[in-house]
Amino acid sequence: MNLPPRIPHSIGPPQVKALDTQRALALAAQTFDIEARALLTLKERVQRDEAFARAVRLMLDCRGRVVVMGMGKSGHVGRKIAATLASTGTPAMFVHPAEASHGDLGMVTVGDVVLAISNSGESDEFNVILPVLKRLLVPLVALTGRSGSTLARHADVVLDSSVEVEACPLNLAPTASTTAQMAYGDALAVALLDARGFKAEDFARSHPGGALGRKLLVLVSDLMRAGAAVPCVGPQADFNTLLREMTGKGLGFTAITDESGGILGIFTDGDLRRLIERGAELRSLTAADVMHPNPKRVHEDDLAVEAADLMEQHRVTSVLVVDANERLVGALNSNDLMRAKVI
Structure with a gap:
């Protein structure tokens, strides 16, 4: 009786040997x-x-x-x-x-x-x-x-x-x-x-989602708080108004500006703690009394990474943002920079 030819078993994967660590290292x-x-x-x-x-x-x-x-x-x-x-x-x-x-x-x-x-x-x-x-x-x-x-x-x-x-x-x-x-x-x-x-700037333009793109393309104006989100009072504001503005905007400070938006000074939560420690009569004070002048600021068309460097250098967590005429237009916080992965 003629039987059909046997079909050989298909060839499977090679049998795995035990790992020879020294041989693996030598081959590497x-x-x-x-x-x-x-x-x-x-x-x-x-x-x-x-x-x-x-x-x-x-x-x-x-x-x-x-x-x-x-x-x-x-x-x-x-x-x-x-x-x-x-x-x-x-x-x-x-x-x-x-x-x-x-x-x-x-x-x-x-x-x-x-x-x-x-x-x-x-x-x-x-x-x-x-x-x-x-x-x-x-x-x-x-x-x-x-x-x-x-x-x-x-x-x-x-x-x-x-x-x-x-x-x-x-x-x-x-x-x-x-x-x-x-x-x-x-x-x-x-x-x-x-x-x-x-150049590096050209590389950044083709990598906007990368770390270099964020460093070389993101401007302060892209990340800053603007408009009503910026804590700001006039120099004659009483202390209660000053405090409400600072706490309500949640940035830990408020700017003090003149009528044209020029920056006169800043008041921070650190300043508040120091006043309390001294036992100052807070209700009698105005914004002009408690502010300190010449606060740190950046321009709206600066790179965000430059703002981050300024904040790190001076150990502050927020900076004011000004336009070309040095008028207040925004505020930038370290949290804003972290959310944008600039830092």
Whole structure:
């Protein structure tokens, strides 16, 4: 009787061995050594070759965007490179090579520069679209580990990112090669931002939600209390009026101003404690009697971080805010700065 052939059991995941701590540490050190050597080799190669400078010039002169492409692990690297370029003054985007041949190539237009990343330089997805890129007359920069590959032969500039060996013990998983690609992308971004005169303020504008953005973009006027929320009385206000204004607005002080809004002085809850300790007859006092002149102030168009520095330097928790004519327009408290994550 003829029996059907036996179907072999599917191969499962490798059996996990007990962790050899010393071997794990040795492999970690070996990985760092291999990838460090790869980067040092890359450094020497870049210094001998003019290709890097030509690539930077192409991207600097680009009137469109730097379109970054990559498959697999190179694609993950490419997404990061595109994001780094875009955040440092070079308009860039990532287009997946496989999707490019199914319509996304329409994202690439005359005036763009393509940065194609492939360690082998022989990805089928790239080979399909290379002739189309040529017809578009789009400059092509190849970041590849094989200078004689199909991708390299089609490129206007070839950046050699080859490594001697991967950090993977099997010499298979992209490790040192992707580190080299990532470092090459960072080097391009740094060279470009320097050539563009890109400054910290420019970086902040593309990172408004980050700590640097908050430091360099948020103004005092964005955070200050204004209008009726600002505690303020005239110099002839009696002590009860002064106290009600200070406690009602909840900032621990009140400003004393003239009729035009010019600041005459300030009275704080610390001043109140000192008066009570001295046994002063509070009901007979006016705002002019208890205020101290020349309080700390900032301008409404100052950076919020500058106000925070002033408050820290003088160990105060609030400052008055004035306009260009030195008239009171607001108040800023340390809690306002903390809520905005300026401090």
